[in-house]
Amino acid sequence: MTTNHNRLTIHEAHKLLKSKELSSVELTKATLERIHNLEPKVHAFTTITDELALRQAQxxxxxxxxxxxxxLTGIPVLVKDNMCTKGILTTCSSKMLENFVPPYDATVVERLNGRGAVIIGKSNMDEFAMGSSTENSALFTTHNPWELSRVPGGSSGGSAAAVAAGEAIYALGSDTGGSIRQPAGFCSVTGLKPTYGRVSRYGLVAFASSLDQIGPLTQDVTDCALVLNAIAGYDTRDSTSAPQPTPDYTQCLTADIKGLKIGVPKEYFVEGIQPEVAAAIRAAITRLEELGASIEWEVSLAHTPYALAVYYIIAPSEASANLARYDGVKYGFSYSDTKNMWQAMEKTREHGFGAEVKRRIMLGTYALSAGYYDAWYLKAQKVRTLIRREFDQAFTKYDALITPTSPTVPFKIGEKMDDPLQMYLSDVCTIPVNIAGLPAISIPAGFADGLPIGMQIIGKPFAEETILKIAYAFQQATDWHMRKPNI
Amino acid sequence: MKLSREEVLHITRLARLGLTEAEVDRLSEQLSNILEHFEVLQQADTTDVPPTAQSIDLLNVLKGDEVAASLPQSQVLVNAPRREGDFFRVRAVLE
Incomplete structure (x- = not known):
């Protein structure tokens, strides 16, 4: 009996809990048992909070x-390890924070706790959310439950892998350039990046503050809407939090998409895309057309080829400023073998940060430095305007845009580690969305040789309801999201 | 776009980031490659285009100057690598 509970969705579990056919303690015990059985293979958790979870379940x-x-009451959730959890390690999968226990909760964690959620642990990620595979974690690499020799995507790879493997009913992730959607695509789960500002970033360890956004990773769209209901909304403690009112996101889940206009930007189907991925996404869009949506197949977003460069200038620039706080004085790792202040700071950062974090601090510091600021940082910010305008323009004609989530299926562990640029290219379809601050969801849309393919649906600012509706209609008509890895 | 060793060392000082010799060599090659790829940006016509710093157009976010509870000092200092009483202990700035 207990093993079946691991594949319940939030809405299914809620029904059983409410009717008292199942208790939260039973559900939590079943989940913890599965975690302990599967973790030697998947490595999705940085911390498993058995005791806390059982206390919360009770x-x-x-x-x-x-x-x-x-x-959400009584339902186990996994939280990415860059969100502060009071009294629970929050490592960012970095040596810099390996012993960091926050004295307060992030707003999202507070909101989950306020709804009686059961926190079962913290999930592995690329260090400080910089990466696309979890291979940049200073702790260990998470393995894709669909094929253990492959990456789960990143940076929220632990969250996505755990949901796919049934180690968590749902999870929270964060997304700066695709870090929720790309792993959701790679692990065949549903992952939503809300509009910039929709969910409070208070207590989220900062990476790139104009791009970061928290969102859910779930087993289906209904669950996604339920989690968004809990975490979305204005927060005085985040000055970039959006004051717009939040609707009940489950109200839009009607599966009626007749007359909705969907554009397919052709720039996302060129260079470097795996033919099976392009074919699966085209087939999925055709399915939406059969369901009544009107499709324009040849939309052009001509500035798309600039997006990668814009992102990898702006995000590292913001990161270089944000990560200046790790100086070995206030919290975190501190190099102690010197009396000199500057040397202590440099050594703290040399030993506390991994290779990718150093690369991005260097890249960002360079782009912001005297003599290079105009040519790199300012130029990138101007091209950012062009990319935003192009999306604005497209959204005067279309309700949503659809693209692949990633150009390929999950790659092999180790395959891209020696070539940072190749790794960066795996985010090429998700990055433009963060640059423009738009909401987007990745949902399962097929497989190539048993490996997952994700479809990305992009909406207007604060039009989460439109993309949820389209995603819901697709999941009502298909069963890709019901398939689970054999693990 | 080629980043010299000297330029890399200059950036490490700006970033207060210690690097090993091997890291300096590797980074000057990798950053050069990455920046070369990003030179594509210079092809975009940005005449009269204003920069975007953030994507939702919030301006001058203010809140009332009201007294509210905050973390107690003991909690704020709980992760300090070195402390003395209610203070963070730092190394001497002037020797």
Whole structure:
């Protein structure tokens, strides 16, 4: 009986909990058992919080008994290890923070706790969310449950792999250039990056502040809407948090997409795309056409080829400023074998940061430095305007745009580690969305030789409902999201 | 776009980032490659285009100057690598 519980969605588990056919303690125990069985293969967790989870589950059961439950009460969740959890290690998968226990909760964690969620652990990631495979984790690499020799994507690779493997019913991730959507695509789960500002970043360890956004990784679109309901909304503690009111995101899940206009930008189907991926996405779009959407197959977003360069100038520039705080004085790793202040700082950062983090600090510092600022950083910000305008223009004609989430299926562990530029290119379809601050969702859309293919649906700012509706309609008509890895 | 060893060392000082000799060599090659690829940016016509610093057009976000609870000092200092009483202990700035 217990093993079946690991494949429940949030909405299925909620029904069973509410009708008392299942208790949160039973569900949590089943999940923890599966985690301990699978972790030697998957390596998705940096911390497993057995005791806390069982305590929270017990409380949730009391809550439910008193008739106070809501859709997330008593349901196990995994939190990416760059979100502060009071009293629980928050490592960012970095040596710099390997012993860091935050004295406060991130807003998203506070909101989950307030709804009686059960936190089962923290998930592995690329160090400071910089990477596309979890191979940049200073702790270990997470393996893709669909084929263990392949990467789960990144940087929220631990979150995506755990949801795919049934080690978590859902998870939170963060997305700066594709870090929710790309691993969601690689692991065949549903992953949403909300509009910039929709979800509070308070307590999220900062990477690139004009791009970072928190969102859910779930087993289907209904769950995605339920989690968004809990975490979205204004927060005074994040000055970039959006004041727009939040709707009930489950209200848009009607599967009626007749008359919706969808554009397919041709620049996402060129150079470097695996033919099986292009074919699967075209087939998925055709399915949406059969469901009543009107498709324009030849939309052009001509500035797309600049997006990668814009991103890899702006994100490292912001990161170089954000990561200046790791000086060995206030918290985190501190090199102690010197009396000289500057040397202590340099040595702290030399030993505390891994190769990719150093590469990005260097790249960003260079782009911001005297003599290079105008040619690199300012130029990238101007091209960022052009990319935004082009999306704005497209959204005067279309309700949504559809692209592959990644140009390829998951690659082999080790395959791209010696060539940073090749690694950067695996985010080429997701990056433009962050540059423009748009919402986008990745949903399962097929397989090539047993490896997952993700479809990305991009919406107008704050039009999460439109993309959720399209994704929901697709999942009502297909079963890609129901397929689970044999692990 | 070729980044010399000297330029890499200059950036490490700006970033207060210690690097080994091998890292300096590797980074000057990798950063040169990456920047060469990004030179494509110079082809974009940005005449009269203003820069974008953030994507939602919030301006002058203000909030009331109200007293509210914050973390107690003991909690703020809990992760300090070195502390003395209620202070972070730092190394001497002037020798």
């Amino acid at each position: 409380k949730a059961d009391e809550f439910i008994a008193a008739g106070n439950s809501n859709p």
